[in-house]
Amino acid sequence: xxxxxxxxxxxxxxxxxxxxxALSGHLATHVHLISxxxxxxxxxxxxxxxxxxxxLAARMCGAKEDRLPEVSTIFEYLHAATLLHDDVVDAAxxxxxxxxxxxxxxxxxxxxxxxxxxxxALSIAVATKNIRxxxxxxxxxxxxxxxxxxxxxxxxxxxxxxxxxxxxxxxKTAKLMAAACQIGALMGGAAPALxxxxxxxxxxxxxxxxxxxxxxxxxxxxxxxxxxxxxxLKEGKITLPFIxxxxxxxxxxxxxxxxxxKESDVTALARELLPLLxxxxxxxxxxxKAQHYTLAARQNLAVFPDSSEKTLFLEITDYLxxxxx
Amino acid sequence: xxxxxxxxxxxxxxxxxxxxxALSGHLATHVHLISxxxxxxxxxxxxxxxxxxxxLAARMCGAKEDRLPEVSTIFEYLHAATLLHDDVVDAAxxxxxxxxxxxxxxxxxxxxxxxxxxxxALSIAVATKNIRxxxxxxxxxxxxxxxxxxxxxxxxxxxxxxxxxxxxxxxKTAKLMAAACQIGALMGGAAPALxxxxxxxxxxxxxxxxxxxxxxxxxxxxxxxxxxxxxxLKEGKITLPFIxxxxxxxxxxxxxxxxxxKESDVTALARELLPLLxxxxxxxxxxxKAQHYTLAARQNLAVFPDSSEKTLFLEITDYLxxxxx
Numbered sequence: 337x338x339x340x341x342x343x344x345x346x347x348x349x350x351x352x353x354x355x356x357x358a359l360s361g362h363l364a365t366h367v368h369l370i371s372x373x374x375x376x377x378x379x380x381x382x383x384x385x386x387x388x389x390x391x392l393a394a395r396m397c398g399a400k401e402d403r404l405p406e407v408s409t410i411f412e413y414l415h416a417a418t419l420l421h422d423d424v425v426d427a428a429x430x431x432x433x434x435x436x437x438x439x440x441x442x443x444x445x446x447x448x449x450x451x452x453x454x455x456x457a458l459s460i461a462v463a464t465k466n467i468r469x470x471x472x473x474x475x476x477x478x479x480x481x482x483x484x485x486x487x488x489x490x491x492x493x494x495x496x497x498x499x500x501x502x503x504x505x506x507x508k509t510a511k512l513m514a515a516a517c518q519i520g521a522l523m524g525g526a527a528p529a530l531x532x533x534x535x536x537x538x539x540x541x542x543x544x545x546x547x548x549x550x551x552x553x554x555x556x557x558x559x560x561x562x563x564x565x566x567x568x569l570k571e572g573k574i575t576l577p578f579i580x581x582x583x584x585x586x587x588x589x590x591x592x593x594x595x596x597x598k599e600s601d602v603t604a605l606a607r608e609l610l611p612l613l614x615x616x617x618x619x620x621x622x623x624x625k626a627q628h629y630t631l632a633a634r635q636n637l638a639v640f641p642d643s644s645e646k647t648l649f650l651e652i653t654d655y656l657x658x659x660x661x
Numbered sequence: 662x663x664x665x666x667x668x669x670x671x672x673x674x675x676x677x678x679x680x681x682x683a684l685s686g687h688l689a690t691h692v693h694l695i696s697x698x699x700x701x702x703x704x705x706x707x708x709x710x711x712x713x714x715x716x717l718a719a720r721m722c723g724a725k726e727d728r729l730p731e732v733s734t735i736f737e738y739l740h741a742a743t744l745l746h747d748d749v750v751d752a753a754x755x756x757x758x759x760x761x762x763x764x765x766x767x768x769x770x771x772x773x774x775x776x777x778x779x780x781x782a783l784s785i786a787v788a789t790k791n792i793r794x795x796x797x798x799x800x801x802x803x804x805x806x807x808x809x810x811x812x813x814x815x816x817x818x819x820x821x822x823x824x825x826x827x828x829x830x831x832x833k834t835a836k837l838m839a840a841a842c843q844i845g846a847l848m849g850g851a852a853p854a855l856x857x858x859x860x861x862x863x864x865x866x867x868x869x870x871x872x873x874x875x876x877x878x879x880x881x882x883x884x885x886x887x888x889x890x891x892x893x894l895k896e897g898k899i900t901l902p903f904i905x906x907x908x909x910x911x912x913x914x915x916x917x918x919x920x921x922x923k924e925s926d927v928t929a930l931a932r933e934l935l936p937l938l939x940x941x942x943x944x945x946x947x948x949x950k951a952q953h954y955t956l957a958a959r960q961n962l963a964v965f966p967d968s969s970e971k972t973l974f975l976e977i978t979d980y981l982x983x984x985x986x
Contacts, residue, residue: 367807369814421776425769444813447746447772452806454776458783459799467790474784481777482692488769489694 341659344651348388354405355387359412363456373437373449377416386411386516388652389541393520393534396645407464407523410473411516413457418480418508420450425488461519468522476515483507492572494594498579502543505550510542517541533639537649540633545656547626550575552661554613560661566605569597576625577618581609584616630657666984669976673713679730680712684737688781698762698774702741711736711841713977714866718845718859721970732789732848735798736841738782743805743833745775786844793847801840808832817897819919823904827868830875835867842866858964862974865958870981872951875900877986879938885986891930894922901950902943906934909941955982 345352359378365371387408394404423436424443438446454477461473487504490496517538521531552561553568554577568575574597582590589612596605613619633653640646670677684703690696712733719729748761749768763771779802786798812829815821842863846856877886878893879902893900899922907915914937921930938944958978965971 365807367810367814369810370807421772424772443749443768445810447749448806448809448813450776451746451779452803452810454779455799455802455806459803462792462795462799465792467787467792470787470795474780474787477780478777478784481773481780482690482695484773485692485694485770485777488773489692 340651341655344648344655347648351388351391351405352384355384355391355408355412358405358409359384359387365452367452369441369445370449370452373420373441373445374416374453376437376440377420382412382415384412385545385652385656386415386512389513389538390516390520392645392648392652393517393538394523395520396640396643396649397521397524397526397530397534399520399524403464404523407460407519408516410457410460410519411512413453413460414477414480414512417450417453417457418484418512420446420453421484425484464523466522469519472515472518472522476511479507479511483511487573490574492574492597494574494578494582494597496574496579498576501574501576501579505543505546506539509546509549510539513542513545514538530639533636537633537636540629540636541653541656543629544626544633544653547576547622547629548657548659551577551619551622551626552659554610555619556661564602564606566602566609569605569609570600570602572597572600576622577613578609580618580621581612581616584618585612626657630654665976666980669973669980672973676713676716676730677709680709680716680733680737683730683734684709684712690777692777694766694770695774695777698745698766698770699741699778701762701765702744707737707740709737710870710977710981711740711837714838714863715841715845717970717973717977718842718863719848720845721965721968721974722846722849722851722855722859724845724849728789729848732785732844733841735782735785735844736837738778738785739802739805739837742775742778742782743809743837745771745778746809789848791847794844797840797843797847801836804832804836808836812898815899817899817922819899819903819907819922821899821904823901826899826901826904830868830871831864834871834874835864838867838870839863855964858961862958862961865954865961866978866981869951869954869958869978872901872947872954873982873984876902876944876947876951877984879935880944881986889927889931891927891934894930894934895925895927897922897925901947902938903934905943905946906937906941909943910937951982955979 356378363371363374387405390408390411391404394407395401420437423438424446437449441449458470458473458477461470464470483504483506486500487508490500490504514535515538518531518535521534526534550568553575554565556565558564564570569578578593578597582593585593593609593612596608630653634650637646637649681703688696688699712730715733715736716729719732720726745762748763749771762774766774783795783798783802786795789795808829808831811825812833815825815829839860840863843856843860846859851859875893878900879890881890883889889895894903903918903922907918910918918934918937921933955978959975962971962974
């Protein structure tokens with residue numbers, strides 16, 4: 337796994353370099369606090385998956401190279417804006433293994449810098465002078481904001497359904513990846529059918545990505561993940577393995593599980609819940625769903641002729657499905 | 662004053678009706694919490710100055726009527742988004758005489774609904790399919806977000822300069838009014854010189870508006886204003902009358918004033934500061950500045966031929982300068 341990751345990263349390195357260059361150079365604000373917060377987020381890392389998806393999609397669809405790194409920053413700025421507002425909402429103290437921005441600069445600054453990054457992303461989109469790019473982006477941000485509100489409303493709701501779960505992850509994660517791929521296709525002037533295929537690829541990849549994330553919250557190595565097992569549940573985030581186990585468990589077990597979530601004690605959750613997830617095949621169930629979406633994503637690529645970008649897309653899809661952190 | 666206000670309102674009534682209709686019908690979300698928060702804000706009132714400025718500007722520049730009310734909502738949504746995030750930042754409990762949304766639904770919901778309204782505003786702008794409209798709007802939201810951060814950084818900074826004060830009010834208030842006027846002109850297909858004149862009119866009007874607001878914080882009737890005298894200072898918002906009095910006061914008085922702001926006791930502030938503002942002519946100084954910008958705004962209208970919209974603009978300018986609440 338590690339080797340495969342290294343090999344993919346090796347080939348993505350030149351683009352990653354360009355993305356990171358664009359991210360460090362294009363914020364263009366004279367308000368020092370904004371640059372400070374942004375530099376903190378930027379340096380804290382992140383895989384830059386969204387900008388990479390955009391660049392690969394654009395290149396696969398024949399876009400000119402010159403403005404791609406700059407335009408790709410749209411997706412990292414939007415992602416960062418969401419994380420900043422999320423951290424306030426979750427009262428998070430850690431993000432990517434570093435102190436979260438809100439603990440350093442306070443919620444106020446973090447909300448406003450989030451607003452700035454969102455506006456900045458839209459400014460860069462406007463500069464493409466492509467109406468379709470802006471349409472897709474405006475729809476995406478509206479759709480995402482609804483997803484964030486839904487997630488908030490669903491916090492701690494142990495009776496959340498599988499359909500509600502999928503609506504949230506599509507809105508809060510998959511849609512932005514879909515937009516990155518679709519806008520890449522638009523920058524390459526792709527035909528509508530290919531543009532649509534790219535959007536669907538991004539969506540299916542994003543769903544896989546979030547499903548795996550939610551599974552790793554139970555199965556991942558806390559060290560490698562930088563957070564304790566069952567951390568999502570502790571924060572009241574109900575995810576698919578839990579929804580599944582609750583549907584399978586005996587009434588007595590159900591009551592017990594509901595109480596555990598209410599008490600939000602990660603140690604007790606890990607001790608009591610993990611064996612039940614195992615007994616009822618709930619992790620296997622979630623992985624099967626993830627596999628379904630990963631296959632759908634691969635399928636979406638079938639309409640594209642072979643290319644090195646397509647190969648990379650397939651490998652990234654595979655990697656995101658198999659990753660362990 | 663009251664009579665004049667009534668007469669202007671009478672003539673604006675049909676447009677106000679259309680704006681309020683558009684505001685109650687176009688949010689189009691199935692996420693109940695978003696509609697709830699928005700309905701609360703919508704019903705809590707507000708003068709709808711920004712949508713009105715947009716409609717008058719568009720009409721004066723010859724825009725077709727059909728989509729104006731809908732497009733005008735952009736400016737109310739943006740304004741509301743800013744207020745929602747402001748209320749979290751200020752930890753406000755009251756807005757327009759009603760409980761502020763954050764006290765009812767919590768900061769989390771308010772942040773996310775603010776994000777939704779911002780995205781919604783941009784979606785409506787995109788639907789005009791006019792790139793210039795989107796350019797102006799994206800620049801405006803970026804510029805405003807910087808202003809919000811600057812205001813936060815300047816909170817409680819008694820050594821704030823007059824130039825810094827103007828930068829904040831231009832960014833946080835005047836720029837959105839400028840955008841409403843400029844985008845109105847764009848919807849009417851105005852020539853660049855007229856578009857520019859409209860933008861400058863909105864900017865000067867917005868500066869006047871905020872200066873008067875800041876003056877009324879000291880001179881207004883608390884009952885009519887729905888907040889105590891010196892409320893801005895209590896929240897650490899340093900405004901022009903205070904900057905002026907600090908520049909004129911003796912060193913001993915300066916020390917005393919700085920201490921008062923630090924203690925943020927509105928009663929003590931009102932008792933000690935108001936006589937000093939009077940003695941040093943600080944209110945008169947701020948009013949003189951407001952008059953300067955109000956005259957500049959009138960001057961910006963000179964390039965437009967006479968029309969009922971122009972007359973209304975002149976009367977609104979006059980009203981905003983003379984208002985008492």
